[in-house]
Amino acid sequence: MSDLSPMDLYEKLTAQGDTVRSLKAQKSPKDYKAGCPPVDGEMVLDNGAAPEDGDDQVDPWNVSSSSAKGVDYDKLIVRFGSSKIDQELVDRIARVTGKTPHCFLRRGIFFSHRDMHQILDAFEKQKSFYLYTGRGPSSEAMHVGHLIPFIFTKWLQDVFDVPLVIQMTDDEKYLWKDLSLDECHRYAVENAKDIIACGFDVNKTFIFSDLDYMGASPAFYRNVVKVQKHVTFNQVKGIFGFTDSDCIGKISFPAIQAAPSFSSSFPQIFGDRTDVQCLIPCAIDQDPYFRMTRDVAPRIGYPKPALLHSTFFPALQGAQTKMSASDANSTIFLTDTPKQIKNKINKHAFSGGKDTIEEHRKFGGNPDVDVSFMYLTFFMEDDERLEKIRQDYSGGALLTGELKKCLIETLQPMIAAHQERRKLVTEEVVRQFMTPRKLHFN
Amino acid sequence: MSDLSPMDLYEKLTAQGDTVRSLKAQKSPKDYKAGCPPVDGEMVLDNGAAPEDGDDQVDPWNVSSSSAKGVDYDKLIVRFGSSKIDQELVDRIARVTGKTPHCFLRRGIFFSHRDMHQILDAFEKQKSFYLYTGRGPSSEAMHVGHLIPFIFTKWLQDVFDVPLVIQMTDDEKYLWKDLSLDECHRYAVENAKDIIACGFDVNKTFIFSDLDYMGASPAFYRNVVKVQKHVTFNQVKGIFGFTDSDCIGKISFPAIQAAPSFSSSFPQIFGDRTDVQCLIPCAIDQDPYFRMTRDVAPRIGYPKPALLHSTFFPALQGAQTKMSASDANSTIFLTDTPKQIKNKINKHAFSGGKDTIEEHRKFGGNPDVDVSFMYLTFFMEDDERLEKIRQDYSGGALLTGELKKCLIETLQPMIAAHQERRKLVTEEVVRQFMTPRKLHFN
Numbered sequence: 001m002s003d004l005s006p007m008d009l010y011e012k013l014t015a016q017g018d019t020v021r022s023l024k025a026q027k028s029p030k031d032y033k034a035g036c037p038p039v040d041g042e043m044v045l046d047n048g049a050a051p052e053d054g055d056d057q058v059d060p061w062n063v064s065s066s067s068a069k070g071v072d073y074d075k076l077i078v079r080f081g082s083s084k085i086d087q088e089l090v091d092r093i094a095r096v097t098g099k100t101p102h103c104f105l106r107r108g109i110f111f112s113h114r115d116m117h118q119i120l121d122a123f124e125k126q127k128s129f130y131l132y133t134g135r136g137p138s139s140e141a142m143h144v145g146h147l148i149p150f151i152f153t154k155w156l157q158d159v160f161d162v163p164l165v166i167q168m169t170d171d172e173k174y175l176w177k178d179l180s181l182d183e184c185h186r187y188a189v190e191n192a193k194d195i196i197a198c199g200f201d202v203n204k205t206f207i208f209s210d211l212d213y214m215g216a217s218p219a220f221y222r223n224v225v226k227v228q229k230h231v232t233f234n235q236v237k238g239i240f241g242f243t244d245s246d247c248i249g250k251i252s253f254p255a256i257q258a259a260p261s262f263s264s265s266f267p268q269i270f271g272d273r274t275d276v277q278c279l280i281p282c283a284i285d286q287d288p289y290f291r292m293t294r295d296v297a298p299r300i301g302y303p304k305p306a307l308l309h310s311t312f313f314p315a316l317q318g319a320q321t322k323m324s325a326s327d328a329n330s331t332i333f334l335t336d337t338p339k340q341i342k343n344k345i346n347k348h349a350f351s352g353g354k355d356t357i358e359e360h361r362k363f364g365g366n367p368d369v370d371v372s373f374m375y376l377t378f379f380m381e382d383d384e385r386l387e388k389i390r391q392d393y394s395g396g397a398l399l400t401g402e403l404k405k406c407l408i409e410t411l412q413p414m415i416a417a418h419q420e421r422r423k424l425v426t427e428e429v430v431r432q433f434m435t436p437r438k439l440h441f442n
Numbered sequence: 443m444s445d446l447s448p449m450d451l452y453e454k455l456t457a458q459g460d461t462v463r464s465l466k467a468q469k470s471p472k473d474y475k476a477g478c479p480p481v482d483g484e485m486v487l488d489n490g491a492a493p494e495d496g497d498d499q500v501d502p503w504n505v506s507s508s509s510a511k512g513v514d515y516d517k518l519i520v521r522f523g524s525s526k527i528d529q530e531l532v533d534r535i536a537r538v539t540g541k542t543p544h545c546f547l548r549r550g551i552f553f554s555h556r557d558m559h560q561i562l563d564a565f566e567k568q569k570s571f572y573l574y575t576g577r578g579p580s581s582e583a584m585h586v587g588h589l590i591p592f593i594f595t596k597w598l599q600d601v602f603d604v605p606l607v608i609q610m611t612d613d614e615k616y617l618w619k620d621l622s623l624d625e626c627h628r629y630a631v632e633n634a635k636d637i638i639a640c641g642f643d644v645n646k647t648f649i650f651s652d653l654d655y656m657g658a659s660p661a662f663y664r665n666v667v668k669v670q671k672h673v674t675f676n677q678v679k680g681i682f683g684f685t686d687s688d689c690i691g692k693i694s695f696p697a698i699q700a701a702p703s704f705s706s707s708f709p710q711i712f713g714d715r716t717d718v719q720c721l722i723p724c725a726i727d728q729d730p731y732f733r734m735t736r737d738v739a740p741r742i743g744y745p746k747p748a749l750l751h752s753t754f755f756p757a758l759q760g761a762q763t764k765m766s767a768s769d770a771n772s773t774i775f776l777t778d779t780p781k782q783i784k785n786k787i788n789k790h791a792f793s794g795g796k797d798t799i800e801e802h803r804k805f806g807g808n809p810d811v812d813v814s815f816m817y818l819t820f821f822m823e824d825d826e827r828l829e830k831i832r833q834d835y836s837g838g839a840l841l842t843g844e845l846k847k848c849l850i851e852t853l854q855p856m857i858a859a860h861q862e863r864r865k866l867v868t869e870e871v872v873r874q875f876m877t878p879r880k881l882h883f884n
Binding site (some may be wrong): 007150171174175183211213215216217218219220221222224226228230231232233236237242243244245246247248249251252254310395 | 448509613614617623653654656657658659660661662663664666668670672673674675676678679684685686688689690691693694696849
């Protein structure tokens with residue numbers, strides 16, 4: 001297996017069955033009349049199939065799998081009706097940008113997309129686009145897993161040189177959690193500091209709290225109302241599983257997450273242009289919001305947003321669930337000390353190693369279920385070194401303790417550096433990022 | 443009957459059964475915990491009873507009665523669980539303000555209330571309140587019936603010397619009608635001109651379009667979200683009859699009509715005061731919104747708004763329905779010429795007179811079903827003259843044509859004067875009224 005390239009290696013993780021292609025081929029184009037209210041039951045969503053018993057659960061509020069390898073992402077691509085990020089697309093991104101693809105692309109961490117080729121087609125014709133991602137600020141504490149979309153979004157911003165909007169859904173957290181509006185808003189500002197510490201360009205990045213921006217932009221509210229007119233309760237019930245007992249705020253919230261997908265929500269950035277396409281990097285659990293958005297877009301005269309989907313960042317205890325800030329033991333926080341990082345990994349990180357050193361030396365460990373190895377695929381930049389670790393661990397030359405040490409030595413400086421950068425993010429810097437203003441946009 | 447005073451006369455129209463008092467006495471006080479999300483099914487609304495077969499239909503979108511006398515307002519008071527505006531309350535308003543009660547109060551046109559005594563108790567202790575009313579701008583054309591709440595609100599503003607907010611629900615009209623956002627917003631501004639022409643004091647009046655103000659006031663959006671968190675779909679289904687096929691915009695809209703009932707929605711007027719009570723003069727069909735609002739208020743830590751309810755302004759063809767801008771023949775528009783007014787009344791106003799002059803002279807007409815007479819009860823200031831007309835018409839001395847002439851001579855100068863005042867409402871004047879700003883407030 002030593003002649004496999006890193007790409008071949010990670011290709012394995014996202015291997016795409018013929019089923020996907022045949023399903024995609026069956027999809028027929030839909031014609032909508034712009035400005036028409038929805039006819040109930042007419043909305044044909046992009047998800048190819050309903051979940052079946054035994055399928056992984058993946059929605060904006062729950063992610064779980066029965067497999068230690070985690071969610072079956074190939075099945076998810078089929079279920080959601082998205083497209084795989086294959087080698088051809090990765091190569092094309094490299095060609096168009098003239099940059100080495102980010103390791104999240106090389107390693108299949110961003111594994112699925114919608115309409116990314118369309119974004120690249122337009123980009124090659126000098127037609128620009130903008131990036132949109134977001135965060136639900138449910139607590140002050142962000143963890144390493146939360147950084148994934150932001151690390152990747154920063155890379156996209158750098159290589160494509162495009163503006164970026166980041167939505168902090170403090171209103172959503174107020175609606176879903178037992179928190180006050182002021183708490184949610186404070187978390188939005190605190191989380192924004194961690195996001196800014198990822199290195200975004202202030203001249204090309206607008207971060208907004210919904211609670212602030214809704215009250216500061218008639219254009220944003222207009223798009224929210226447009227979406228709200230074109231989606232029925234039946235539809236959000238089908239997509240999000242809402243019930244009659246849910247509050248009306250939850251029921252109408254999806255429109256608020258949809259609205260930033262349209263450039264006219266940001267006249268301070270895009271002037272009166274309603275046609276600038278949006279590219280949304282996000283974890284795959286957010287896709288239901290954007291399936292809805294893509295369905296509504298042509299009916300209100302806007303382009304559909306394109307998407308890049310990431311896998312989940314596994315909990316320390318194993319890939320059956322994603323890392324969650326509400327379980328401290330499953331989580332490495334961005335505020336953890338080097339010692340805390342070391343202890344948590346040594347104590348909690350699920351190991352794919354064998355029970356005894358003798359057995360491990362003889363049969364080798366299983367990197368496919370080993371959380372420390374999974375984390376290294378996210379954060380170890382060096383492809384060759386990572387591949388060597390994989391081989392050594394599989395072959396038994398590398399012990400679990402040694403693998404964990406390797407992860408600890410990768411994470412400690414990375415998080416310390418993040419903490420240093422975050423210290424530099426003053427209230428004034430946050431204010432700059434969060435002020436609606438003109439951005440650098442071609 | 444000549445020894446009946448005008449108040450006695452109109453008292454008849456709104457006579458209150460013992461049933462109301464006994465129903466009201468049964469109501470027990472409810473305790474809510476502020477900040478608690480709703481427990482489904484827990485919301486006990488203020489409406490005493492569900493409509494029964496044969497009851498008049500009265501909700502924000504439909505008003506109809508099978509009786510030529512119009513809606514049975516006494517029954518409505520029982521059904522909605524509100525309180526009658528009785529002579530004692532009218533006398534108290536006169537005492538507290540030192541002014542003769544408006545003829546809409548003297549004549550039972552504002553016939554029902556919630557918590558008006560509480561407003562007066564507080565006012566007597568120098569504790570002020572504010573007024574809130576509104577309009578759904580579904581077309582450029584307003585009719586005489588639309589003026590009723592505004593004429594009365596202006597009188598309240600004058601005699602109590604309090605600030606007033608007027609909500610133009612252009613977002614609602616976009617959600618319910620086949621209109622564009624721009625059309626609805628334009629109607630909001632055009633209708634504001636007619637409202638301003640009623641004579642409101644610019645130093646004490648803020649008129650806002652939802653589409654504008656939502657995007658200009660984080661405080662307003664915060665209150666919208668608070669209400670949205672505390673009302674379930676089950677509840678709006680019960681109150682407004684929404685179904686699963688309704689768009690999510692309609693489902694969440696009631697929170698937007700609720701929010702102006704709380705003083706913290708207007709920090710530019712009330713600073714950080716969240717305790718200024720609100721008094722809402724409106725037609726009784728808007729009560730469902732405010733029953734919901736009053737239920738939510740204590741759970742989010744705000745005072746319940748008080749209400750004053752008016753009867754409907756009957757269609758020209760008869761009091762079975764209210765005047766509607768969508769049926770030109772049933773309607774006297776504020777833009778009608780003297781000739782149009784004359785022709786519409788002569789041609790369409792339903793008469794309570796007899797078929798022949800001989801019969802009419804002998805048996806007399808019926809003012810209780812005569813639309814011209816009803817209109818005079820709204821617009822003829824002189825109580826004695828109105829009572830004489832009633833007697834002469836009932837007795838057969840006054841013919842239908844003469845009664846209509848009397849109405850025409852009342853309406854023509856009234857509408858001409860309105861048109862003159864509206865001409866003076868420049869774009870600059872509208873801009874002043876619609877700019878969020880400090881108001882004169884004690």
